[in-house]
Structures are given as structure tokens and as C-alpha cells.
Amino acid sequence: MNILRTEIDSPRRAFALGVWENEGGALPSATMDHQYGRRVEGDxxxxxxxxxxxxxxxIDGEAMTGLSRADATCGMxxxxxxxxxxxxxxxATRPAVVRAPTDAGCQS
Structure with a gap:
């Protein structure tokens, strides 16, 4: 039965992997560093x-559409x-945050 289950899941996994790759693959640890992805269009x-x-x-006023996979990957x-x-x-250019010293004699 495991063989049947694997055969059924295989196309699903291949499709999911294809979508994942089309969207740019795994995200880095900080998603703010990953602002651009790539996708395959209908054509x-x-x-x-x-x-x-x-x-x-x-980029320079041109929409990044109609690209080859290699160009899309490189550009992304x-x-x-x-x-x-x-x-x-x-x-790096932000000023350091300076915290006011706390008064040990204050009670809350």
C-alpha cells in the first residue's frame, strides 16, 4: 500500500516543488531581505x-516580464x-538609541 500512496503523492509533490521553485525557492531567514520573487507566466x-x-x-523603467528562466533568476x-x-x-547609519538611566530611588 505504501507504493500506491507514493505513486499518488509523487505528481503532487513534483507540482508543489515546481511552484516553490517558480516562486524563488526557500526564503532566507529574514523575509525582509527577500522582496523579489520569480514566477512563470502562461506563455x-x-x-x-x-x-x-x-x-x-x-529596472530602469522597464518591467521585468517576458524573461528567460535564467535571466529571471539572475535578476531576482x-x-x-x-x-x-x-x-x-x-x-548602519541609524543613530544609536540612548536610554535614560533609571533612578534606583524611584518606586512604582
């Missing part, structure tokens, strides 16, 4: 899109690395 071309809005990404990785670099730069 078998690929699109790079913003994962939170679903809108196709734009490039955009995510740029986003990560900008985010790290913003965090």
Missing part, C-alpha cells in the same frame, strides 16, 4: 515580481542583494 516566460504586492519589478537574486545592501546601509 512560459518568466516575471520578476515584488513578493508583497505581486507587481512586476521595474540581484534585486534581493541590492535590497539587502540598502537595508544594511540604513541600519
Amino acid at each position: 512560459r516566460s518568466w516575471t520578476i515580481y515584488h513578493v508583497f504586492t505581486g507587481v512586476p519589478a521595474r 537574486l540581484s534585486l534581493n542583494l541590492r535590497s539587502l545592501a540598502r537595508r544594511k546601509e540604513r541600519v
Whole structure:
């Protein structure tokens, strides 16, 4: 019976894996670093899109649609690395938070 169950689940798993790969694969530990994904369209071309809005990404004013799988993968990785670099730069330039000292004599 296990053989039958495996045969039935195999196409389902293959489909799920295909969807997962089309959406950009596994997310990194911080989802804010993964703002762009890739998806295959009905015409078998690929699109790079913003994962939170679903809108196709734009680079230099051009929508990232009608791409090959390789170009979509490369572009998605490039955009995510740029986003990560900008985010790290913003965090590095933030002023440090200074907390006021607590008064040991105060009671609440």
C-alpha cells in the first residue's frame, strides 16, 4: 500500500516543488531581505515580481516580464542583494538609541 500512496503523492509533490521553485525557492531567514520573487507566466516566460504586492519589478523603467528562466533568476537574486545592501546601509547609519538611566530611588 505504501507504493500506491507514493505513486499518488509523487505528481503532487513534483507540482508543489515546481511552484516553490517558480516562486524563488526557500526564503532566507529574514523575509525582509527577500522582496523579489520569480514566477512563470502562461506563455512560459518568466516575471520578476515584488513578493508583497505581486507587481512586476521595474529596472530602469522597464518591467521585468517576458524573461528567460535564467535571466529571471539572475535578476531576482540581484534585486534581493541590492535590497539587502540598502537595508544594511540604513541600519548602519541609524543613530544609536540612548536610554535614560533609571533612578534606583524611584518606586512604582
